[in-house]
Amino acid sequence: MADIRRSICPLDCPDTCALLVSVEAGRVRQLRGDPEHPVTRGFVCEKVAKYADRQYSSERLLYPQRRVGGKGAGRFERISWDEALDEIARRLKSIIARYGSEAVLPYSYAGTMGLIQGASMDRRFFHRLGASRLERTICSAAGTAALNMTLGRRYGLEPEQFRLARLVLLWGANVLGANVHLWPFLVEAVRRGAKVYTIDPVRNRTGQLSHRHYFIHPGSDAALALGMMHVIVAEHLHDADFVERYTQGFEALAKRLEEYPPKRVAGLTGLTEKEIVELAREYATTRPAAIRLNYGVQRSERGGLAVRAVSLLPALVGAWREVGGGLLLSTSGAFHLNREALERPDLERRSGLGRSPRAVNMVQLGRALTELSDPPVMALFVYNSNPAAVAPDQNRVLAGLSREDLFTVVIEQLLTDTAAYADIVLPATTFLEHTDLYAAYGHYYLGLARPAVPAPGETKPNSEIFRLLAGRMGFDEPCFRESDEDLIRTALDSGHPFLDGITLERLEERGWMRLRVAPQGEPFLPFAEGGFGTQSGKLDFAAETLEYRPPSESRLGDPDLRARYPLELVTPKSDAGLNSTFGYRDAVDRDTAVLAMHEADAAARGISTGDRVRVYNDRGAVMLVARVGRDVARGVVAARAVRWPRKAPDGRNVNALTSDRLADLGGGATFYSCLVEVQRCVE
Numbered sequence: 001m002a003d004i005r006r007s008i009c010p011l012d013c014p015d016t017c018a019l020l021v022s023v024e025a026g027r028v029r030q031l032r033g034d035p036e037h038p039v040t041r042g043f044v045c046e047k048v049a050k051y052a053d054r055q056y057s058s059e060r061l062l063y064p065q066r067r068v069g070g071k072g073a074g075r076f077e078r079i080s081w082d083e084a085l086d087e088i089a090r091r092l093k094s095i096i097a098r099y100g101s102e103a104v105l106p107y108s109y110a111g112t113m114g115l116i117q118g119a120s121m122d123r124r125f126f127h128r129l130g131a132s133r134l135e136r137t138i139c140s141a142a143g144t145a146a147l148n149m150t151l152g153r154r155y156g157l158e159p160e161q162f163r164l165a166r167l168v169l170l171w172g173a174n175v176l177g178a179n180v181h182l183w184p185f186l187v188e189a190v191r192r193g194a195k196v197y198t199i200d201p202v203r204n205r206t207g208q209l210s211h212r213h214y215f216i217h218p219g220s221d222a223a224l225a226l227g228m229m230h231v232i233v234a235e236h237l238h239d240a241d242f243v244e245r246y247t248q249g250f251e252a253l254a255k256r257l258e259e260y261p262p263k264r265v266a267g268l269t270g271l272t273e274k275e276i277v278e279l280a281r282e283y284a285t286t287r288p289a290a291i292r293l294n295y296g297v298q299r300s301e302r303g304g305l306a307v308r309a310v311s312l313l314p315a316l317v318g319a320w321r322e323v324g325g326g327l328l329l330s331t332s333g334a335f336h337l338n339r340e341a342l343e344r345p346d347l348e349r350r351s352g353l354g355r356s357p358r359a360v361n362m363v364q365l366g367r368a369l370t371e372l373s374d375p376p377v378m379a380l381f382v383y384n385s386n387p388a389a390v391a392p393d394q395n396r397v398l399a400g401l402s403r404e405d406l407f408t409v410v411i412e413q414l415l416t417d418t419a420a421y422a423d424i425v426l427p428a429t430t431f432l433e434h435t436d437l438y439a440a441y442g443h444y445y446l447g448l449a450r451p452a453v454p455a456p457g458e459t460k461p462n463s464e465i466f467r468l469l470a471g472r473m474g475f476d477e478p479c480f481r482e483s484d485e486d487l488i489r490t491a492l493d494s495g496h497p498f499l500d501g502i503t504l505e506r507l508e509e510r511g512w513m514r515l516r517v518a519p520q521g522e523p524f525l526p527f528a529e530g531g532f533g534t535q536s537g538k539l540d541f542a543a544e545t546l547e548y549r550p551p552s553e554s555r556l557g558d559p560d561l562r563a564r565y566p567l568e569l570v571t572p573k574s575d576a577g578l579n580s581t582f583g584y585r586d587a588v589d590r591d592t593a594v595l596a597m598h599e600a601d602a603a604a605r606g607i608s609t610g611d612r613v614r615v616y617n618d619r620g621a622v623m624l625v626a627r628v629g630r631d632v633a634r635g636v637v638a639a640r641a642v643r644w645p646r647k648a649p650d651g652r653n654v655n656a657l658t659s660d661r662l663a664d665l666g667g668g669a670t671f672y673s674c675l676v677e678v679q680r681c682v683e
Ligand SMILES: Nc1nc2c(c(=O)[nH]1)N[C@H]1C(S)=C(S)[C@@H](COP(=O)(O)OP(=O)(O)OC[C@H]3O[C@@H](n4cnc5c(=O)[nH]c(N)nc54)[C@H](O)[C@@H]3O)O[C@H]1N2
Pocket: 012, 013, 014, 139, 171, 172, 173, 174, 177, 178, 179, 199, 200, 201, 202, 204, 216, 217, 218, 219, 220, 221, 294, 295, 296, 297, 300, 570, 571, 572, 573, 574, 575, 576, 577, 578, 579, 641, 642, 672
């Protein structure tokens, strides 16, 4: 008989599902969605339904190992935990003695969204050590900075309310692929008569199923939003009352908008003048109107401005007033957990460095490993991330990871491309084997998960590994002895009203609870009456910052570059995977091997569907298989991310092409501002 255990999906996805896990004889059999959870609603995506394949994969790391072959060769010998921890402590101490503590660089991202295994003991450890600080910018930094500037708070429209919208703009949002639990609410809205439009350089499944699809030039979203605002203000379709009460800077905005007439915006975005005018009118006059903005729009050189400009729209038309109106990019700002107490940045003072350590932007890992001096990075500590696959400018990253004098520790579940470069590999538990607390960024439910099955082999949770390392390094502060339960209580103890009544014990009952964002059963309307998180409490249009220029790597960018590399490459996520987490799946392998091309661009290069093509620029090259059609506009090519490099023909994925240039805000990544040329391979 199977036991049913509750869990929470740890993946970096807006849906953060509540799961029911059936366990038989100590093994996970099946994962299902919790039918009671208002957003999960009883179903999970295919990759998570099949998570047992990952859990029990032959690639699973079960013991600590030490490198015996060359860097990257992936040849290891089994060692004991004591040997591994002793060797790490010895190497760290000698590197710190010679180069100083900033020669140590942690590298982690969102392999798990759990706070305990993602941002607690590990952060304490590196703060206490005085390691270089990692700026965790690879995903959402530009958009985060932009939302903080405009709304002042990362709150958004609740997913459950989309069912009441009459118009939904899916703006850089592949809902079916990367946020599938929003889909049923859209289906409900459509049944009630709503229209759904997609704005995306790629027409994926979501675009195919929408009422209208707008092929927008990559990185030009700010121009479209400004163009829509131009029409709205020129035709007096804005909500003058909302603007008057809850915003500032409207006069200057109106002046700025004169620079964005539909004709100019058509040239910048690829939409026609008529489309821009009609979209603006429909958006301003349909109530409630919802925008699902996703992070695809901000992975560009103008990504910060794009999110700023789009997030002004609902305030301009007063969409925040209604249930079912407004915008959703992230809800994460509502999880007012006590992160400071979890991460303890104050421990830096005890590191002996005498100041705050330098910051290293994770987008520029390749540069950090190959160019930083004073001190150079001599020890790299990777966990919850797979930079050999996911970081841009892959050739530089791999050159850095190949350095014989770099001491690399990787804590992993599977032998990833990054782990293959490690000197020491430590085996980590999965979410089904450890305890964690989960905030979300696509809804307002906080989750708690206990192990569903025992940890296999000698795997350990990250929190335990950093506790052990702290001991080896002689850190005797009591905070390094706190249990995972202590850490959860610490996180919940922030005093914020949204966490009122939410305790570890109450979370244990069902595994999840709604934040107290509104009284029970009532919708949360974050900005219906203003209440923006800015200093003045008003949304500031800040017109002086609303100046759009095309990205340098785009069809309207640097003329020399676009002459050599005339095609704009976007590399959005694969429906079958989650970044590189499911890189072992054949479905991911197939999906990420394809380059979508417009038929005119293909014809000009003598390329047909099924041809092997070489995609290249100054940074590198990858081999893909062409799929010719009309899924992308002319001038754009698209390949899904993120393939395991070692599964690709020459050990490189699309990140061999992407740039480590930073976005206009927040130091964010610019994966989707990337010019390339494509050529047919002669076999
Ligand atoms: N199945 C699956 N789900 C996932 C992930 C995954 O890898 N697979 N990844 C997770 C992660 S890490 C994140 S951050 C979230 C959010 O993930 P998102 O950032 O929303 O996902 P992407 O697919 O990268 O981008 C969304 C859409 O934006 C489009 N896009 C690209 N450039 C532009 C542009 O300049 N303008 C406009 N308008 N659109 C553009 C892409 O073609 C894509 O359809 O999803 C999560 N969910």
